[in-house]
Amino acid sequence: MDIPASPTAPAALSADEVSRILRKPPLWRRPEVLRSTAIALVSTVLLVLVLRWLLLRSAGWESVQAAFFSREDFKAAWPKVWDGFKLNVRIFMIAEPIVLLCGLLLAIMRGTRNPALFPIRALAIGFIDLFRGAPALLVILALGFGMPGLRIAGLPSSPVFWGTVAVIITSSAYTAETFRAGIESIHPSQRAAARSLGLTGFQAFTTVVLPQGVRRVIPPLISGFVGLQKETSLVAVIGPLDATRQAQIYASLHFNYTSFLAAALLFILVTIPLARLTDYLMERTSRDRQVGGLV
């Protein structure tokens, strides 16, 4: 039986009209994109103008500007601060790979279920609890002044060495928890599938559970990189001349704080790319999980 078309039903779109719906113009040609960009631009400019006006009419602005935003002092402080920053980068470059390794090891140790390995598990839990709880600054002070104080032959006494060790220890504790979250997020059926094929528990873990778990926590891991990069500046409290310390020295010698601005700028410049990388990876993961539709 033929069902009569409703008299109010509009005619179907022509193939041409359908293709217009399907075709996506480039970003800059879409009216909705242009509109939202314009709005964002106007509101940003407005905000900046308001803030600027507030700053300029404040009574102390002139002196603050001279103390924090002096072009001459920036130039004068830069070489030393830059020199110090190289130490921050060096500590970071040495610490980060070790942190990743130690964090993963701690997470694996903590995840063992075999009763015979309980001491290992207890050790990992104790370590993580201790160094996630203790402020990094205190750990740096304790190791930096304590270890050389033991005067054990062959043990390095350099503050850079012990500062780095302290940073590694505290970051590892955090990183271990990140890894553990990833490992535990993998559904037990994955392990069951691997075991059902005859893989040993260890093989199932290393080939099936771990690779998936690590992949899931790459964004928070990179976030951790950012944290570690900043934490290297704490090492200054036991003496090494890093960017923060150099800035501090300049400030106390010249009664001008622009050097801090220089140090801050360097840290920010390094962390921004890492932050954008995290954003990108997180967006990609969420896109992957949305296969089949947005809602």
Added chain:
Amino acid sequence: MSPIAPDPAVVPVAAPPSATMLSYEGVYKAFGDHLVLKNVNLAVANHEVICLIGASGCGKSTLLRCTNLLEPIQAGKIVLNGAEITAPGVKADQIRRRVGLVFQSYNLFPHMNVLKNITLGPRKVLRISRSEAEAEAEQLLERFGLRDKLSEYPDRLSGGQQQRVAVVRALAMRPEVLLLDEITSALDPEMVGEVLDIIVELKGLGMTMMLATHQMAFARRIADRIVFLDGGAILEQGDPETFFRHPREERTRQFLDRVMSSL
């Protein structure tokens, strides 16, 4: 039993058809204080296809998982090709490779492509070289119409394709017996056929299989024997025709009425 054309590429060289492949003797399984399997006694002949049917929670899946030693049993024994696999001291990993298990939710490894999914077991467990394992995997994929999916990742495949890959993954270990745990229950209806076709083909090749299934029509078509589980015990069993036409037990009749009327 339908004529069998054994294929050594899929089914390992077999014992005489009359021999017992797998047997359960007084098997009990408990989860905490809940008894899931109660005194299960069953012998599966070589090349035999058994369909386990029964309401959800009757113990079908548990029986299969116990056979693959993913779950320990509390009493009784399971014997595979003459050797008790539930005896203390038996290495579970060495038994699992001989007992293939396919899951309702496929459980493919999402971070590996199809080829890697299939060759993982042969390479890690059977210690076959990579090139050899890949060649065998390609052969199996070809045979089951999945050759072109070789380098795809599971999330790019339809449910039916994923489940077929999961079957091939189990087959790649050359299991002596294949256990299929409601393998079509998670599939869209139009994909059930392609998965069941593989099972039919495997039966033709002489694979000994135990299927937990809710597909009564399929069970009737493929099974050599239907085993009806009720509350963790085998209540009734028999060849499909007799079982579906003249169920002996009242409980069986009730179950079949309920299942058939929902179709």
